Amino acid sequence: MKRWWLWIGLALISLLLVGVVYAQGGEVTKDDINRVAKQLYCPVCENTPLDVCETQACADWREQIGELLAAGYSDQEVINYFTERYGDRVRALPRQAGFALWVWILPVVGTLAGIGIMIQLFRRWMGRRTVATATIPVEPSPVRASSDLPEDYVARLERELREWE
Amino acid sequence: MIPDVGYLAMVTALVGAVYATIASLYGFFKREERWVNSARHATMTLAPLLGLSSLTLIYALVVGDFQLKYVATTSSRDMPLFLKVTALWGGQSGSLLFWSFLMASFTFIVMLRRWDEDRELLPHVIFVTAGTLVFFVGLTTFVANPFEKLSFIPPDGQGLNPLLRHPGMVAHPPTLYLGYVGFVIPYAFAMAALVTRRTDPHWIRVTRRWTLAAWLFLSLGLLLGGRWAYDVLGWGGYWAWDPVENAAFMPWLTGTAFLHSVMIQEKRGMLKVWNMVLIILTYGLVIFGTFITRSGVISSVHSFAQSAVGPLFFSFIAVTAVASVATLLRRLDDLKSENRLDALLSREAAFLLNNMLFITLTFSVFIGTISPMVSELVTGEKITVGPPWFDRVTAPQFALLLALMGIAPLTAWRKTAAQRLGRSLWWPFLIAVVVVIGLFLRGVHSWGALLGFLLVTFVGVTTLWEYVRGVIARRRARGEPWLVAFWRLAGRNRRRYGGYIVHLGVVCMALGIIGTEFFQQDTEGTLRPGEALEIGGFRTVYRTLRTYPGPGDLIVTEATVEIYQGDQLLKTVHPKREFYQNTQQTMTIPALRSTMAEDVYVLLTGWEGGGATATFRVYINPLVNWLWLGGLIFVVGTLVAGWPDFEAERRMVMPRLTIAPQQV
Structure with missing residues (x-):
């Protein structure tokens, strides 16, 4: 899990760096604008990222992104600029703070809980040896019975197939 | 009247x-x-x-x-x-x-x-x-x-x-609905089994084909929806982690978990409670999915309150959930496991892990889907949980599931010797490593993509090998010709070999997803006739633009674009914009140049002076067609797995008359 956070951190940092590099060099292209717009949502259009949204309002936003980039803003600064004015809902990637932090924490908690429950289950089931032996129908263990010889394999396959039916 | x-x-x-x-x-x-x-x-x-x-x-x-x-x-x-x-x-x-x-x-x-x-x-x-x-x-x-x-x-x-x-949208809702309502049937039988204490796997056998059919339709619905988005929405992709999509995806995830875990109950009498939980969850998510898509709750929790549909749905979900869980709790004693887990390296354990992953995955998707609404409810301010979040959170879980898909079919029920498992795993893994090194040397340096290709190769090889060694063994032992051996092998256990076909479909789909997730490129630019955009080794040259009236209130503006690779003209395509006057709606319809290697996906996003200049957005979607091919294989596999086995059924009806299966 730790490593996972590390990757997110790295991704964010590299994003920032890329932004800085781009902001320093030359003319702002449509691709630069789209790169930023992909990470933004306008407050009006539901579930449509800004880079593909076709409303006039979104076209204006894209133009504004271009102006900001030309003025030397980094990608992240542009995103912050819009967040300050329109709130958290414009960010495609929820912030890791405030209420939105839960969105990041809960899946991790859920996964950990899942792993925990599974370990618990494994323990409980593996521990119940006495109950079990009585109820298991005796069948040759597939481990012992099998080698890689095709005849054996056919036999095992046939047996497994029969058991299925 | x-x-x-x-x-x-x-x-x-x-x-x-x-x-x-x-x-x-x-x-x-x-x-x-x-x-x-x-x-x-x-x-x-x-x-x-x-x-x-x-x-x-x-x-x-x-x-x-x-x-x-x-x-x-x-x-x-x-x-x-x-x-x-x-x-x-x-x-x-x-x-x-x-x-x-x-x-x-x-x-x-x-x-x-x-x-x-x-x-x-x-x-x-x-x-x-x-x-x-x-x-x-x-x-x-x-x-x-x-x-x-x-x-x-x-x-x-x-x-x-x-x-x-759009044809995709015409077929998409019915298939999705069929998937939704299909899951109500196994749920009904599960509840009936609980109440009547018939908790043996009878209810599972009776509803197996229903479950498969529901699952098939849900899968088809998701696939058609994806293809529709790709062809009509004009944003270069097929899946946006949109709440409506997630609403259909979640019951699919729990349904998939259910399809796997019922095998343990049938085979070993274990996981009885768990199967009940899964089908209850799936039913709940089916109703939740209809609720999400049909109540307007997505756009705002406030629009949810304006129509009575939302609160009613919510109450219905709550009532059925409470009632189902209460019934389940009253019958817990009847659902005791008949067997224990013999070893961590066993088919049972692999299935359990598979189930855990599907459920945590569902949970993550659920959190991402409802967070915007909950945030609005709690803080008054809406947040957006966009595709980047879903990609990051779900990718590790998908990767684990994929890996498991390669290993699990090789494990035996009850217990697998580590040595034996290792013997059947090392060489597919080696092949996968060789492929990855090859890709690395050819310039693929994204660690995520390399891991993806490693898994795809590994799982593809192990799954295919399951077929190959079965066929080889039959050939040697029975002297059957290749095709006959193959046919009889699959015919003997459609469920198993159909399942492996489904797995192969998933491998192909994963290939397409890796291609588009890691290697999609896009560029946008305004061109005069004769000028070109260059991207990913392709050149798209703008030639002409024309506007003409379509049927009804439709006005179509269509560009002619030539796609070149080097000096070779590959295809002339016509991306277009459709404008519906009555509703003032615009649609951006992409034009494609499709191969198994990649799609060149061209959009006309704007123009000036009647075509003196036109703006295009071009996406390169590598390997995306493997996704659709995989979807097709997936569907075929499900059909194979669910196809009625008349011979087996006859045997069930007339057990006395059974003679050993024909031996040729």
């Missing part, structure tokens, strides 16, 4: 469903067979009644009875016939009616089955299915009535939302 007949049929269906629900309960408690029978007959009237109701609505749509509010908002005079018909599921109330009809039809088929072996389940199956129908038909009768009339007769309707005028 005719719509009134439809309305009447719908109301009668509601009365019938209420009656069936009550009569089945009464018959169960009083132990009176005739009440249960009466309930059964009442249930069987629902499909014809709701069918009639749907037909009258279709009639009204086709003849243009615009006094009906539903017809006025989803149809118009100039729409082609097939769109008028499919407008039945183009709006909220119509699609709820259609949903009810499909549900009633499934219930009808279930009622037709012979109930000799499990008569005691019948009242409960009726109670659950008819009860669910009471809710849905109640909605269309009292809250979202498709037969609601306007106080005036408009001269023409508004027409179907242009986004829905």
Whole structure:
């Protein structure tokens, strides 16, 4: 899990760096604008990222992104600029703070809980040896019975197939 | 007049469903067979009644009875016939009616089955299915009535939302709904099994094919939806982690977990409680999915409160969840596991891990889907949880699932010797490593993509090997020719080998997803005729632009673009913009140059001076067609797995007459 956070951190940092590099060099292209717009949502259009949204309002936003980039803003600064004015809902990637932090924490908690429950289950089931032996129908263990010889394999396959039916 | 007949049929269906629900309960408690029978007959009237109701609505749509509010908002005079018909599921109330009809039809088929072996389940199956129908038909009768009339007769309707005028969108809702309602049947049997304490795997065997069918339709619905998005929405992709998509994806995830875990119960008598939990969860998510798509809750929690549909759905989900869990808890003692887990390296453990991953995945998707609404509710401010979040959170879980898919089929039930497992795993892994090194040397340096390719190769090889060694073994032992050996192998256990075909489909799909997730490129630029955009080794040259009227209120603007690779002209394509005047809606329809290696996906995003300049956005989507091919393989595999095995069924019916299977 730790490593996972590390990757997110790295991704964010590299994003920032890329932004800085781009902001320093030359003319702002449509691709630069789209790169930023992909990470933004306008407050009006539901579930449509800004880079593909076709409303006039979104076209204006894209133009504004271009102006900001030309003025030397980094990608992240542009995103912050819009967040300050329109709130958290414009960010495609929820912030890791405030209420939105839960969105990041809960899946991790859920996964950990899942792993925990599974370990618990494994323990409980593996521990119940006495109950079990009585109820298991005796069948040759597939481990012992099998080698890689095709005849054996056919036999095992046939047996497994029969058991299925 | 005719719509009134439809309305009447719908109301009668509601009365019938209420009656069936009550009569089945009464018959169960009083132990009176005739009440249960009466309930059964009442249930069987629902499909014809709701069918009639749907037909009258279709009639009204086709003849243009615009006094009906539903017809006025989803149809118009100039729409082609097939769109008028499919407008039945183009709006909220119509699609709820259609949903009810499909549900009633499934219930009808279930009622037709012979109930000799499990008569005691019948009242409960009726109670659950008819009860669910009471809710849905109640909605269309009292809250979202498709037969609601306007106080005036408009001269023409508004027409179907242009986004829905696509073949993919025509087929997508029905398949999705079929998937949704299909899962109600195993849920009903599960509940019946709980109440009657028939907790042996009988209910699972009875509903196995229902589950598979539901799952197949849900998968198909998701695939068609993805293809529709790709062809119509014009943003270069097929999946946006949109709440509506997630709503369909979540029951698919839990349904997939269920399909796997029932095998453990059938085979080893374990995980009985868990299977109940899974099917309850799937049913809940099915209703939740309909709720999400149909209540307007996505755009804002406040619009949710404006219509009565939302709160009603919410209450229904709460009531069914509480009732199901309460029933489950009362029967926990009957669901004791018959066996224990013998080893961590076993098929059982692998299935368990598979289930855990599917559930945590569902949980993550659920969190991402509801967070915007919860945030609005709690803080008053909405947040957005966009695709980047979903990609990051779900990618590790998908990767683990993929890896498991490669390993699990090689493990044996009860116990696998690590050595043996290692023996069958090391060389596919080696092949995968070699492939990855090759890719690395050829310039693929993204660690995520490399891991993805490693897994895809590994799983692909192990899955194929399952087939190959089975065929080789049969050939050697029986001397059968290749094809015969293959055919008989798959025929002997369709479920197993169909499942492996599904796995192969998933591998292909994963390849497509890796390609587009890691290597998609895009560029946008404004061009004069003769100028070109360059991307990913391709050159797209803008030639001409023309505007012409389409059918109805449609105006089409279409560009001619040539796609070159080097100096070679690959294809001339026509990306276009469609403008629907009545609704002032614009659609950006992409033009494609498709190969198994990649799609060149060209969009016309704007123009000036009648075509003096035009703006294009070009995406390169590597490997994306593997996704669609994988989807096709996936569907074929599911069909193989679910195809009725007449021979086996005959054997089940006449056990005395069984002679050993023909040995050639």
